[in-house]
Amino acid sequence: xxxxxxxxxxxxxxxxxxxxxxxxxxxxxxxxxxxxxxxxxxxxxxxxxxxxxxxxxxxxxxxxxxxxxxxxxxxxxxxxxxxxxxxxxxxxxxxxxxxxxxxxxxxxxxxxxxxxxxxxxxxxxxxxxxxxxxxxxxxxxxxxxxxxxxxxxxxxxxxxxxxxxxxxxxxxxxxxxxxxxxxxxxxxxxxxxxxxxxxxxxxxxxxxxxxxxxxxxxxxxxxxxxxxxxxxxxxxxxxxxxxxxxxxxxxxxxxxxxxxxxxxxxxxxxxxxxxxxxxxxxxxxxxxxxxxxxxxxxxxxxxxxxxxxxxxxxxxxxxxxxxxxxxxxxxxxxxxxxxxxxxxxxxxxxxxxxxxxxxxxxxxxxx
Numbered sequence: 547x548x549x550x551x552x553x554x555x556x557x558x559x560x561x562x563x564x565x566x567x568x569x570x571x572x573x574x575x576x577x578x579x580x581x582x583x584x585x586x587x588x589x590x591x592x593x594x595x596x597x598x599x600x601x602x603x604x605x606x607x608x609x610x611x612x613x614x615x616x617x618x619x620x621x622x623x624x625x626x627x628x629x630x631x632x633x634x635x636x637x638x639x640x641x642x643x644x645x646x647x648x649x650x651x652x653x654x655x656x657x658x659x660x661x662x663x664x665x666x667x668x669x670x671x672x673x674x675x676x677x678x679x680x681x682x683x684x685x686x687x688x689x690x691x692x693x694x695x696x697x698x699x700x701x702x703x704x705x706x707x708x709x710x711x712x713x714x715x716x717x718x719x720x721x722x723x724x725x726x727x728x729x730x731x732x733x734x735x736x737x738x739x740x741x742x743x744x745x746x747x748x749x750x751x752x753x754x755x756x757x758x759x760x761x762x763x764x765x766x767x768x769x770x771x772x773x774x775x776x777x778x779x780x781x782x783x784x785x786x787x788x789x790x791x792x793x794x795x796x797x798x799x800x801x802x803x804x805x806x807x808x809x810x811x812x813x814x815x816x817x818x819x820x821x822x823x824x825x826x827x828x829x830x831x832x833x834x835x836x837x838x839x840x841x842x843x844x845x846x847x848x849x850x851x852x853x854x855x856x857x858x859x860x861x862x863x864x865x866x867x868x869x870x871x872x873x874x875x876x877x878x879x880x881x882x883x884x885x886x887x888x889x890x891x892x893x894x895x896x897x898x899x900x901x902x903x904x905x906x907x908x909x910x911x912x913x
Contacts, residue, residue, distance in 0.1 A: 548619060549577055549578070549616055551613075552600065552617055553578065554574075554613075555575070555576055555908065555912065556572075556912065556913040557908065557911040558911060566713035569846060570875070571593050573591070573600075574586060574587065575650035576903075585899075586849050587654035587853070588653060588817075588818045589649055590816050591643060591818070596643055599635070599646075600612045600647050600650070607637075609636075612635070612648065614634075627651075628824065631648050640798065646818065646819050649820060649821050653849070653899075657853075657899040657901075660898035666894075667856040668856040671857065675859045676860075676893075677859070678890040678892045678893065681867070682710050683704075683708070683868055684709075685871065687716050687726055694711075698730060699733065705886075705889050708740065708765065708889075709734055709739060710768070711740075711741065712741070712743070712744055714744075720755065720758070727739070727741060739762065741766070743769055744769060745771060745772055749771060749778035750781075759787075760788050768814070770782060770790065773792065779792065780809065790810055792814060793814045799825070802815075802833075803832070810838050812838065812839050813838050813840050814842065815840065826842070827857070827860075830861055839863060840861060841867070842866050843867060844866055845871070849880060851866070851868065852884065853899055856893070856900075880903055882900055883900035884900065
């Protein structure tokens with residue numbers, strides 16, 4: 547069966563604030579098969595630029611839009627589609643915006659293939675994939691430690707066993723940083739706490755912060771350094787008093803090889819950036835070979851959440867990020883067949899990713 551049409555769906559809130567919340571402005575890719583079956587994927591990037599990469603018509607060699615490249619190709623020709631997208635975008639690739647846009651296409655292809663085969667995506671990845679996935683609540687740090695209580699209590703009451711706070715005011719002031727972590731630990735009790743620093747420091751500062759955070763029993767320190775500071779990561783991973791996580795911003799396997807070589811403890815590919823589920827699988831296999839646990843970065847819509855849950859369900863030690871951002875694009879855009887309870891996303895046997903768009907939300911926010 548062939549790809550009949552490729553659709554870019556750009557959604558944006560009326561007011562977009564300059565904060566680390568990618569659920570305010572998002573890009574989805576919807577593939578239409580010849581028989582009318584559709585598949586959904588998500589691109590985590592600058593939506594306006596990525597949309598152009600999807601929709602641009604054919605041009606001179608190696609600089610085409612993805613829709614023009616893959617329309618008419620066989621849905622199950624995974625290797626052929628991948629090669630065609632790489633060659634067709636070579637003038638402005640191989641990483642960066644081209645790879646981000648390819649991610650949405652690849653994710654949508656897995657959704658289509660699952661629907662055509664009549665099985666959930668995780669069963670295509672591994673026959674005995676898990677039917678439930680631990681999920682950690684993920685939100686931004688509030689401005690002050692005093693504001694942590696209500697959100698932390700809501701997560702504990704909802705049954706989360708892991709919670710991550712990130713970005714916000716974290717990074718500029720050592721005293722405030724520790725006060726935030728201390729307040730989160732007190733409010734969460736025995737619930738595991740992850741800290742996302744938002745690329746705030748150099749290696750020496752990150753090592754100092756890791757030492758001060760160790761008293762609060764954090765599960766990991768995430769994105770402490772610039773994503774391409776591989777030397778800094780090497781020092782940090784060797785000297786940190788807490789486990790180190792990172793990798794959400796990079797895209798190419800060559801870059802991940804450098805990051806994995808630093809001794810990283812948790813690698814966090816974003817399936818909306820690395821090339822979709824296909825490249826996520828390659829990275830997971832490689833990271834496990836070197837003793838690094840893959841956990842998806844998934845601060846997006848319910849499409850990215852569904853893909854991340856299906857992908858991690860096929861790993862030996864699943865865990866996924868669960869965005870709790872207040873944006874309606876994070877909360878209301880999709881209907882999915884996953885059910886969160888007792889700290890886990892419970893997955894059923896709905897074919898594909900098990901996710902559908904809510905038409906009213908699409909109509910309200912579509913650009």
